[in-house]
Amino acid sequence: MTRLSTASRGLVTVLAALLCLTAAGATARADTEPRAPEDFVALRTMDPTILQEMRYFTPHNFVGERIDGYRQPICVLTRPAAEALHRAQTELLREGYTLKVYDCYRPQRAVDHFVRWAEDLDDQAMKSEFYPDVDKTRLFEDGYIAEKSGHSRGSTMDLTIVRLPARPTRPYHPGEPLVPCYAPEDERFPDNSVDMGTGFDCFDPLAHTLDPRVQGVQRAHRMLLKNTLERLGFVNLAEEWWHYTFKPEPYPDTHFDFPVSSKSLAGPR
Known part of the structure; x- marks a missing residue:
């Protein structure tokens, strides 16, 4: 049997200690990751x-890569x-439509990424x-990008309406030719939603x-979404047909930074 020298045994001991410290550090970071208050839920459970x-x-999306803080593709919102939103969905289902959300709670780290x-x-x-028509130097001045977002308070969402039965939306392939978000519906990136006149996140x-x-059917679709949600306590952001906030907000002055993940939420994992 080969015996380790004293120096070799010492090196092994040091390496083992370093591994333990690394593992402990990773565990500590996981344990200190921000968590959501108990009244935040995954929309799918509601x-x-x-x-x-x-x-x-x-x-x-307008950045062109996954945004910081989005660990899972799930919608997280305050329970109210x-x-x-469930009540709105119940109304729309009766008329042959379903809601579709593009974004819900947004951590501050995602806003920082923007x-x-x-x-x-x-x-x-x-x-x-x-x-397509906005100079990037004007994104802050024109209000398209800000250092804080109402989404980070947990009661704001971006959404649209889809006619049932819902068709699948084809996946986006990075590098594919891009078409302006305000182009006619049959020219811009395909979305299974009804025609709202522009795509989601259109800076225009x-x-x-x-x-x-x-006007016409596009305006009718926007008004169907607006009227349905406003009857139930939602407020629209006038500059974005897809952006709604439920009022009163449980956390009107707090911008959270827990990741978008089921692990951030209370209850069983």
């Missing part, structure tokens, strides 16, 4: 029929907001689809909910 297409978990991207004027990979005045240039 209503599994609402479709979820969580765009910031994917590269199909999720319950109200800010870093906006400050990098050389990164304009997704401009042709999401902000045409995305304003009541833009007078949006």
